[in-house]
Amino acid sequence: MDAPKTSDAETRETAWASAMRAGLAGDSAAYRGLLVAITPHLRAIVRRGLAGTGNADAEDVVQEVLLAIHLKRHTWMTDQPFTPWLNAIARHKTIDMLRKRGRRGEYSIDGLEDVLPAPMESEGQSHNELERLVGRLDGRSHDIVSAISLEGKTIGDVAKAQGMSEGAVRVALHRGLKKLAALYRDPS
Amino acid sequence: MKTDDLIAALAADDTPPRMPLRRTLASALALSVVLAALVWAMMLGPRPDFMTAMHTVRFVFKFVVALALAASAAAVLFPMALPLGRRSALRPLLWLAPGLLLAAVIAELATLPASVWMKVWMGHNAVVCMLSIPTIAAIPLAVMLFALREGAPARPARTGAIAGLVAGGIGAFFYAAHCFDDSPLFVATWYTIAIAFVSGAGALVGSRVLRW
Numbered sequence: 001m002d003a004p005k006t007s008d009a010e011t012r013e014t015a016w017a018s019a020m021r022a023g024l025a026g027d028s029a030a031y032r033g034l035l036v037a038i039t040p041h042l043r044a045i046v047r048r049g050l051a052g053t054g055n056a057d058a059e060d061v062v063q064e065v066l067l068a069i070h071l072k073r074h075t076w077m078t079d080q081p082f083t084p085w086l087n088a089i090a091r092h093k094t095i096d097m098l099r100k101r102g103r104r105g106e107y108s109i110d111g112l113e114d115v116l117p118a119p120m121e122s123e124g125q126s127h128n129e130l131e132r133l134v135g136r137l138d139g140r141s142h143d144i145v146s147a148i149s150l151e152g153k154t155i156g157d158v159a160k161a162q163g164m165s166e167g168a169v170r171v172a173l174h175r176g177l178k179k180l181a182a183l184y185r186d187p188s
Numbered sequence: 189m190k191t192d193d194l195i196a197a198l199a200a201d202d203t204p205p206r207m208p209l210r211r212t213l214a215s216a217l218a219l220s221v222v223l224a225a226l227v228w229a230m231m232l233g234p235r236p237d238f239m240t241a242m243h244t245v246r247f248v249f250k251f252v253v254a255l256a257l258a259a260s261a262a263a264v265l266f267p268m269a270l271p272l273g274r275r276s277a278l279r280p281l282l283w284l285a286p287g288l289l290l291a292a293v294i295a296e297l298a299t300l301p302a303s304v305w306m307k308v309w310m311g312h313n314a315v316v317c318m319l320s321i322p323t324i325a326a327i328p329l330a331v332m333l334f335a336l337r338e339g340a341p342a343r344p345a346r347t348g349a350i351a352g353l354v355a356g357g358i359g360a361f362f363y364a365a366h367c368f369d370d371s372p373l374f375v376a377t378w379y380t381i382a383i384a385f386v387s388g389a390g391a392l393v394g395s396r397v398l399r400w
Binding site: 024026028029031032035036039059062063066067068070072073074075077084085088089092130131134145148149150152154155170171173174177181185 | 189191192193194195196197198199200201202203204205206207208209210269270271272273338339340342399400
């Protein structure tokens with residue numbers, strides 16, 4: 001299940017675990033670096049999980065996994081290995097996606113249409129789900145999440161532009177992210 | 189939206205992480221016990237001959253088995269609240285309470301004449317028992333499910349069921365102090381039905397509210 005115990009995997013584990021510890025302690029640069037570093041790993045797990053059903057939704061799942069990792073980061077016990085925790089979340093969300101599709105009765109056939117032209121979708125691009133869900137956030141959360149993600153603004157920038165305190169921006173951002181996770185669960 | 193854009197938003201969210209899950213769950217457990225005690229004190233209270241009854245093995249045994257259930261289920265619950273859903277090494281502990289109960293039933297059957305089995309089995313108030321335990325357990329179950337929402341249980345329904353065993357064990361513990369029926373035959377039947385009901389409710393609610 002987990003990566004074989006090569007020294008590579010061990011090095012990686014050590015690096016990720018210490019970046020996560022730093023992130024939990026408030027080092028947001030280390031945290032961001034970690035999220036970037038784990039993304040290809042998550043993508044591989046998700047694609048493997050969805051293999052055979054067409055990878056059309058893979059990047060959606062990767063994004064949902066990242067969101068879950070962020071919102072559930074306090075469930076990593078810092079004295080435990082990091083990679084298995086990460087893998088468990090990726091598998092959980094992948095299985096969720098398979099279940100959702102199963103419920104919608106979407107298996108096999110319509111996957112084929114997506115498989116053939118698939119490579120034109122660039123890595124890290126998900127054109128629909130996340131964007132659609134961000135679009136469903138209410139006014140202020142929507143503006144703040146978009147400004148920080150799409151426009152690359154900092155919390156300070158947004159606070160100035162919106163005439164809010166930085167604390168209020170932080171709260172709205174956090175609520176927005178939690179709301180996004182809820183929308184992934186129940187997109188009705 | 190690109191994945192990198194999302195990462196920018198996640199990294200900007202520097203809201204401090206929640207308190208470690210272990211502490212959240214421990215607090216919820218403590219709060220559950222206090223609230224269960226309050227509900228019990230307001231609705232039922234101890235039976236009048238409580239102090240005398242404490243000298244009988246059958247009466248004391250009810251607390252032992254309820255405590256064994258609540259404590260073992262609580263020990264198993266914690267690792268279940270994590271994404272890994274690791275099988276706790278403590279899991280065999282869940283057999284402790286049923287094992288104790290089974291041994292007590294055998295001892296009871298061996299010591300009591302068959303003519304009174306039926307009478308002690310049916311007891312005075314089986315219906316009250318089956319209603320009271322879930323009533324006392326309801327708030328603890330709600331408190332624990334609420335706390336578990338902070339976690340990320342790999343199996344929401346199963347986690348809810350175990351939370352139900354903890355709550356049911358707490359409910360049984362307090363109800364036992366009120367209940368006049370001390371025979372293991374009574375406990376093994378009616379307490380078990382009541383606790384199973386609480387556990388089932390935990391599974392049902394958990395399968396909804398513990399998804400993440």
